[in-house]
Amino acid sequence: MRGWSRDAYTNAHAVISICTLAVRSQGQARIFPFVKPLTISAMTLTCAAGTGLQAVRSALANGQSGLRANDFPHCSLDTWIGRVGAVENTPLEGELAEFDCRNNRLALLGLQQDDFVARVQALKQRIPSERIACIIGTSTAGIGVTEEAYREMGEAEIFQPRHRLPRVHTPHTSAAFTARVLGLDGPVLTISTACSSSAKVFASAARLIDAGLADAAVVGGVDSLCLSVLYGFHSLDLVSDQPCRPFDRARKGLSLGEAAGFAILEKETEQGYGQLLGWGESSDAHHMASPHPEGMGAAAAMTEALSRARLDASAIGYINCHGTATPLNDEVEARAIASVFDQPPAAASTKAWTGHTLGAAGIAEAVFSLLALNDEFLPAGLNLDDPEDDWSEFILRESRQQRVDAVLSNSFGFGGSNCSLIFGSLAS
């Protein structure tokens, strides 16, 4: 039986000297209890760049973006989107019909890749389903169906029967759906903090497991294109009319995308893609839609992640940036990186492959980060011709083969919600 009174306090003392090395940029050393790293024993990703890991890997290797000129129904905006084909014509049927929406169709397509369902079934042979948590990040959830229900409800303002799906019109829909499909009976939780949602699932899973409330977790993120986000980001003047160009001097805004990604987190397993070494979560406390101008919250998240991982900043070999390609976001993130790292490692945003997948960006980029560890391949950003001077030293312009032992992935969202994750190779 584990509680928090034991490990939390004793381990904290043992690591003070290491932590003070790591925590420096914010001027205040915070000591976090030691949490034994969890292994990512399985993972999968479906996004515009590819359906399943093999397709994603070959897109990365070939520099093949998944963005296309906007062809989303009912949307006339002049922009580029990272749309996953094959979800329009695959309605959920039978006992899953009550979950039918684009988000959950995309979730199911994602779950069907990379033997993920079989890997979860194998996990359930080792760990009772009651002890496996299911934590899913999303921002859009099933809102696409709510939009459609309004569009088709007529003068009476009553939803058509096919839209009366209580399990779809809630932010919780895709966590409930994923737990149902996989037969998971541990805690089922949705995290919905905009674009940091599915990075934070890793932290929540680690805490639940450390507190003894679960023994393993399926984490993930699912977000799907819908009019709310297409017109919403347009209303904020944050959408580019060209494929997005993260960290380029000529960047004009983001390209929206959609994705579903999942991972299994478990203890004491030697096979897998890597380990979750640390995480950092912070709030800007500044503005709902604009980052703190000095990147305070972003820097705090990265610093906390290093502190939890007991790593000096110099141990990080690659950063998968949030890198949305809006003029301000990239500038602030680069500034935050430069404040945390004396000599920033190679860094890049992979959003020009996928589009900004919002609530799924955290899991998508966790997968990219873990692939970088495993494949010894550090992807650069696409459409990056002319980086600004402030970051030309560390933002990658060409992908390269390089072995690294630890990678950091940043996810920052509306509401000033920041999350940084650090993954380490299993061999390290």
Added chain:
Amino acid sequence: MSLSFDVIGAGIATTGVPDWEAFLAVLAGANLVEDRQTPPSALLSPRERRRAPRAAKLSFAAAEQACAMAGLAPSEPIAVFSSGMGDLDITDYMCKTLKDSPELLSPTRFHNSVHNAASGYWSIGAGATGDVTAISGWRDSAAAGLLEALSRLGDSDQPVLLVVYDDLAQGPMRSLWPTEHAFSGALVLTRPGAAGAQARLLAEITRADSDAHDPLPATLAERMADNPAARLLPMLGLIAGHGQSITLGSEQGPGISIKRQPA
């Protein structure tokens, strides 16, 4: 698996029960109090007050009480905001506007449409730079919030503010979410041993798909039936000295049973 914790602050805001004092009276059998104009949140500037969505105002009402009872500045605790449906007022606005005139969508209302709008405004208003998160468990958001909040007590020595809230739906969504009364409830949790604890409790996860607790006055029981967020009421009652134990059930995953411990 059991986890011991203290509750050092609590708050409530719903029609007829505007604050903790009113809650204690209603719990003891008094009638609901008449609605009165609640003072605006001290955390929001007049400009932010105009911009803040309903979910922020609803959740702040309970959260500020809980922090005050705990003797904490609102910036101090880590915060977990749990809501089954988020801001239904904005959902209605977004879907209507996207139907009729998508190009006219308000940027402010769009960025307020994220599920973490309430928690985001809280972080901005309180100056809270620690983690402030937003979660959902649909009709089980009280239990989901408690699990998330409890798991954080081992993670740092900071107190944890939990806010559970849900609003009533506007427009056609009312047929799917027929709640009549908005509700928000809040707790501040710490590891055991806190000075000035309101209650020392023990939580265990358990298989339970329905709630169990000592009977509550009819007015409060009706609220629980009306709004899933109000399923936090027996927990608030436990803190106020009503009964010895409660169980919060969950449709998927485990429920939580919570019992009183000697302080």
